[in-house]
Amino acid sequence: MPCEILATDTPERFDAAVERAVAALRAGEVVALPTETVYGLAANAWNADAVRRIFEIKGRPAHNPVIVHVDSPELARDCVSSWPETAEKFARAFWPGPLTLVLPRGERIPDVVTAGGETVAVRLPSHPFIRAVIREAGFPLAAPSANRSNEISPTTAEHVVASLGDRLPFVVDGGLSQVGIESTVLDLSVHPPRVLRPGMIHQNALRAVLGKLDDVGPETSGKLKSPGGLPRHYAPKATLIVLRWEDEADLLDQARRRGIDPGRTIVIAHRRPPAPGIWMEVHLIPHDADAYGRALYDELHRCDAAQADWIIVEAVPPTPEWRAIADRLHRASHAGSEAAE
Ligand code: TXA
Ligand code: MG
Numbered sequence: 001m002p003c004e005i006l007a008t009d010t011p012e013r014f015d016a017a018v019e020r021a022v023a024a025l026r027a028g029e030v031v032a033l034p035t036e037t038v039y040g041l042a043a044n045a046w047n048a049d050a051v052r053r054i055f056e057i058k059g060r061p062a063h064n065p066v067i068v069h070v071d072s073p074e075l076a077r078d079c080v081s082s083w084p085e086t087a088e089k090f091a092r093a094f095w096p097g098p099l100t101l102v103l104p105r106g107e108r109i110p111d112v113v114t115a116g117g118e119t120v121a122v123r124l125p126s127h128p129f130i131r132a133v134i135r136e137a138g139f140p141l142a143a144p145s146a147n148r149s150n151e152i153s154p155t156t157a158e159h160v161v162a163s164l165g166d167r168l169p170f171v172v173d174g175g176l177s178q179v180g181i182e183s184t185v186l187d188l189s190v191h192p193p194r195v196l197r198p199g200m201i202h203q204n205a206l207r208a209v210l211g212k213l214d215d216v217g218p219e220t221s222g223k224l225k226s227p228g229g230l231p232r233h234y235a236p237k238a239t240l241i242v243l244r245w246e247d248e249a250d251l252l253d254q255a256r257r258r259g260i261d262p263g264r265t266i267v268i269a270h271r272r273p274p275a276p277g278i279w280m281e282v283h284l285i286p287h288d289a290d291a292y293g294r295a296l297y298d299e300l301h302r303c304d305a306a307q308a309d310w311i312i313v314e315a316v317p318p319t320p321e322w323r324a325i326a327d328r329l330h331r332a333s334h335a336g337s338e339a340a341e
Helices: 011-026 048-058 073-079 085-094 128-137 157-167 203-210 248-257 289-305 320-332
Strands: 004-006 031-033 040-044 067-069 099-104 119-123 170-172 184-187 194-197 239-243 265-269 281-284 310-314
Touching: 004 011, 004 157, 011 031, 011 040, 011 128, 011 170, 031 128, 031 157, 040 048, 040 128, 048 157, 073 085, 073 119, 085 099, 085 203, 157 170, 157 289, 203 320, 239 248, 239 320, 248 310, 265 289, 289 320
Parallel strands: 004 170, 031 170, 067 119, 099 184, 239 310, 265 281, 265 310
Antiparallel strands: 031 040, 099 119, 184 194
């Protein structure tokens, strides 16, 4: 059965798609929905069997917990057993938006959502479609990114179809995800709060709310606090490497020294794009962290679609607003150690 793409570009289509998604979710099914970060694979978070289906469809290991999406701070409080002052501050500052808060889990959250852990991750997204669905359904939605485990997250409905089209009846098209990078995951169950996954709401923005925050890098050993925080996770099929170059000759020299064939390589640049000439393709992403974040996964999906063997990405600045992008590039590069899932 071919996977249908439901349009939302007129009020009538939007409402019809909300109705269809809500009916499916009420029936315990899994649906792919747009959010402002990346597309999500959603199920009723109160329904353990429905959430289990998400793991089957993605091929996701059971030890990796999923984020619960709400449409109001009140519904978030129904998902947790305590709502500290810090949660209130962060929610006020950044919700709706790309910030996920990890808090002690509430009684109604099934084990499968938290992977058996004592905390739950909650987020109030800003995309109008998923918010309308949650409001109409009346229950929170458990939703990881709508890609097979270990593949790049989807930022368009077409990306979802390419990855999971054979396993889903329909995908709702909400346009290109406007943030384009997964949410910042902030653990509020520890003191001081810790960033478990960097996102476009960066360290400085978080600090401004609280005044003190310990940043920790991805955990790589022991019991995992956030399994998705392991290094190699968001990988394209091609071998991706991040390089800095002075000029075109320098780039070519570095590539050749690594045994890279330019004719099989797509270059993604933001400052110093080489002339297309000998390269398979050259893509230019704006030198602006927000615009870059929005474009990155689509670029990587295009490289896979073009069946490039290598992707060379021009290194991004080492400043806080580029941190999440540098993190995703590092994970996507084969330098980023062993597979996460
Ligand atoms: O932007 C996003 O967060 C997207 C959209 C769909 O909302 N979702 C997303 O989900 O990226 P996923 O499953 O691909 O990543 C969820 C991350 C993982 O790193 C997971 O380990 C972590 O959140 N996580 C979920 N529950 C957690 C918990 N209770 N404690 C710590 N980390 C948790
Ligand atoms: Mg994911």
